[in-house]
Amino acid sequence: MTILSHKSVPGQRTPSSPDMESDAKERFMANVLLIGHQPDLYMHLSRLFADGGHSLKVVSSLEDGIRHCRASSCQLVVLEEGMDNALEGIPRLRSTQAAPQVVVVAERYNPERGKAALLSGALNYMPKGKAPRAITTLLERLPSFGGNGAEGPDLRDFGIFGSSAALRAQFETIARSSNADVNVLLQGETGTGKELFARAIHRMSQRRGGPLITVDCASLPEHLVESLLFGYSQGAFTGAAKSRVGLIRQADGGTLFLDEVSELPMSLQKKFLRVLQERRYRPVGGGSEESSDFRLVAATNKDLQEMVREGTFRDDLLYRISTMRVLLPPLRERGLDTIEIAEHLLQSRAESNGGKVWQMSAEFRARLLAHPWPGNVRELVNVIDCTLAVAGDGDMLFAEHLPATIHAGMLPQSSRPWQGRTPTRRSTDVGHHGMHDRAGKMAHGVANGAAPSHASHNPSQGPSHGRPHDTADEAAAYATHAGGAHPDALPSFREARREALEAFEHAYLATLYEAVGGDIRQACSLSNLSRARLYELLRKHAIME
Known part of the structure; x- marks a missing residue:
């Protein structure tokens, strides 16, 4: 493991006077790790870091960098894109004990690679020529980005289990914005935990003392959706024997969670847009307007941009509900989160039933990791419950305990017979x-x-x-x-x-x-x-x- 540590070099000014030392203590001083093999980038960074009090170390491989982040405090990793498996290493770096932010530096800027780096958990992606100055500026802002991932709320406090960088990056986004009263759009496949994130947003916000009103837009009958949201006055329609307060009014002082917002009828989208703009509305059959002070959190598993192009969702409503977007990763992209969630489920089932905690065998774990989980966490919950229902005696779960649909799916599908080939063949x-x-x-x-x-x-x-x-x-x-x-x-x-x-x-x-x-x-x-x-x-x- 090759590690070079920055030291002051001749000709560079270092904090030596008492006043300068006092100023250095007041500034944020970060431990920065450079993973790469280009000495010019190291020299540029070391010169710029000299006056800032930041420490800079360099290692020559991704594995050495990961080991360093496990054993030492590190707030920022500068990762050269040319390193082997650089983008795949971002989640691994983020998931170490130090949980550093990661900046990827590219010899040749590639927008698609940049997008992949950010979705993998990187804080920024930049060309090499602009990197030294940009990183120096970034260090001044690092505390506002949650430089140490150990700080802040724990996902488990909100019923969210997993340690993958993709999940933590999205959670850190909502945690850092907890004091901002802006509309949030949660996007992700069915079963990725959008409702859990909505609850977390509400509980971390300044509105946590108010109500959280959940509306499943997909289950609302189209002919009743307006009256359920806005409420109605007595005699507004046949059967309206008395006035009823709508869900929007019930969310006053709290959070309104619109699940599957893509199912909101076009006929209602314009009216709801006005509610978001003015926080005022008129109940069905009502003579006077009412107001409601709420924060909106919306969720969908569909591509709203595509729906806008198809003319089935208003573009102005999309802009209004998506002040902040949170993209929840599917379970198949969260690595060992599958095992962590399964362990939690086994523990919680044992506690609720007063029974033993089942252990998972190696092949059982391998099956869980290999399955694509089209139903995401919701499917995993059902699979664990089904497995426990048929497990019988013992304390170890094996692949054969899994539902047949999963266990059979892991078996080879080819029926080609063994031809007796020798090892010397191609x-x-x-x-x-x-x-x-x-x-x-x-x-x-x-x-x-x-x-x-x-x-x-x-x-x-x-x-x-x-x-x-x-x-x-x-x-x-x-x-x-x-x-x-x-x-x-x-x-x-x-x-x-x-x-x-x-x-x-x-x-x-x-x-x-x-x-x-x-x-x-x-x-x-x-x-x-x-x-x-x-x-x-x-x-x-x-x-x-």
Whole structure:
């Protein structure tokens, strides 16, 4: 691990007088880590940091940077885009104990790569030429961005479970804006937790003493939606025996949560727009206007921009409801959050039923991580409840306990028989049985606590003929190494588990790719992964560029 630490150099002014030292103490002084191999960027940053009191260290690899963030306090990471797996490393850096902000510096600016970096949890993306000055300016604002992820509200306090950078980035956005009384639009697939985020927004806001009124726009009958929202006066229509206060009025002093706002009828959208602009409305059949002081939080699983283009949603209403947008990531993009949520569900079910806490076997965890979860967290909750209902005796959950729809979906779909190919044939001749033989050995290794090899596979070179790794030996070697390490150098249990599961993922994909000879269609059939997801994983693990 190569680490260079900034020291003052000849010709540079350093805080030496008492007045200068006092000024330095009043300024925010950050620990900055540069991950890269371009000395010119390091020299530019070190010169600019000299007067600011900031410390600058540089490491030459992403893995060294992650280890540094685990063991040391670090507020900002400057990550060169040219590093191997740079964008994939952003969530890993953000999820370390230091939880630093990450800035990505590109040799050649690419807007699409920039978008991917920001969605992965980066604070900013900038070209190398502008980076030194921009980073120096950014350091002055860093405290306002929550430079230390350990500060602020805990997601678990609001019933939200997960540690992925994608989830935490969105939560930090609403936490930092808790005092801003602006309209918020939550966007995400069904089951991603939009209602939980709406409750969190309300509970963190200055309106938490008021009511939170939830309106499911998809369940409102179109002929009654106006009267339910605005209320109505006695005799306004047949059956209106007495006046009724609408949901908008009930939200006075609190938060109005419109779930599935995309289902709001066009006939009502213009009227609701006026309510948002003036906070005044007229009940159905009423003679005088009423007012309601509320904050709006809206949610949808649809693309409202596309609906605007189709003419089914008003563009002026979209702008009004989306002062702040929060994009909730699907469960399949949240990595080990699946396991964390499952563990919480098992614990809570045991507490509510007064029973034992079931443990998850390695293959059970692997099934959970491999499933695409089209229903997201809501589907995971149902799967865990179904699994516990049929688990019977024991205290360990195995893959066979999962619902048949998931367990069967993980089984290979190919029915091609074993052709008896020898190991000297090309990888395209590797049969179905060979795939299962290696996968079985690999699963056996993981189930016994060992991490598969990280060796990548180059399809142009055919099958790998290196010495096979003994998983038991690897596990013993790791235990021996860990036993002699200083406690501060050890990763957390969650980090170690994540690395082991990533190793399993890499080994499985490398074996799969070799077995099918690069045939993506067959790989999708065997793994039960979509083509897009498989491509994503193969690139992530550098198995296919």
